[in-house]
Amino acid sequence: MISEVIIIIPEEEAPYLLIFDNENRPCFFTFKKEINTLLKSLELPL
Template identity: 55%
Template sequence: MIHKILLSFIHIFLLMNLFIVNAQSSSNVELLDIEKNEITKTVTTNPKIQLEAEIIIKEIDNVVKKLKPIPDKGYMIKIPLEPSHRVENKWIYALIDEVIIIIPKNEKPYLLLFDDENKSYFFTFDSKIDPLLNTLDFSL
């Protein structure tokens, strides 16, 4: 009897892990129009998108010094990182599982990252986002 119960728990555990893995592997890149407050495009992530996001993260050069860092107009691109990426600099030391690129209208883009405790960080970076936009087939 105990053997059957234990075997049932193992099956349930394996099925739950399978569902979790499938849900994580179907992560998409989302493009949000800030003014409309709606997702205008969804793209399945791929290694090229992941690479472009990692390049941008490595080029963090300062913190955003704005009282209101989320603009009224522009776009936000949410990129899930698979696997998570360790970010280590003088402002943050955390494992990041997604990058949000904020593209304000008529300003340079910047990043929004969340640490392990869900604390938000806004960073400027010294990298072009054109390769990423081209990969996403999106133009401003």
């Protein structure tokens, strides 16, 4: 179970996902996909 997701978007690097499970353990992921569609669907600034 995932309890929280944090998206970290550095200006000069690929985005990161910080995911916490239901026991509050962090999992950290990087990805290289384009995220403008995600930001737009979440109504966040591009």
